[in-house]
Amino acid sequence: MRLIASATLLALAAMAACPASAQDVTAGERSWNKCRACHQLGEGAKNLVGPQLNGLFGRHTGSVEGYSYSTANxxxxxxxxxxxxxxxxxxxxxxxxGTKMVFAGIKNEKEIADLTAFLKQFDKDGKKM
Structure with a gap:
């Protein structure tokens, strides 16, 4: 009985140490498939229908060189x-x-967090950090 109680406490402690909403880069890469028809990412990424997304976090809207943004963006x-x-x-x-981006959106918070984790791997040059 003591062994079961100890094992239960250890399991609970392990679950508490890992947040329930931890980001999953692999799941984020699967979500990226929704984006890749219009955007590129990684070394050698080019602007397509949408701008390349290397180094997205920290950059300003409408700032990717060579991409024709909407006035709104x-x-x-x-x-x-x-x-x-x-x-x-x-x-x-x-x-x-007024954005040109035609995308229904991603509503699921976990999927957004996973996609964010995936995107954040790439610096402005497309290298994985």
């Missing part, structure tokens, strides 16, 4: 961080009215 004056991206990816046209 150029004038949005947003710096991408996790919270802004999460809000944006849920409904891009609500966050930046």
């Amino acid at each position: 150029k004038n949005a004056n947003i710096t991408w961080d996790e919270a802004v991206f999460a809000d944006y990816i849920k409904d891009p046209r609500a966050k930046i009215p």
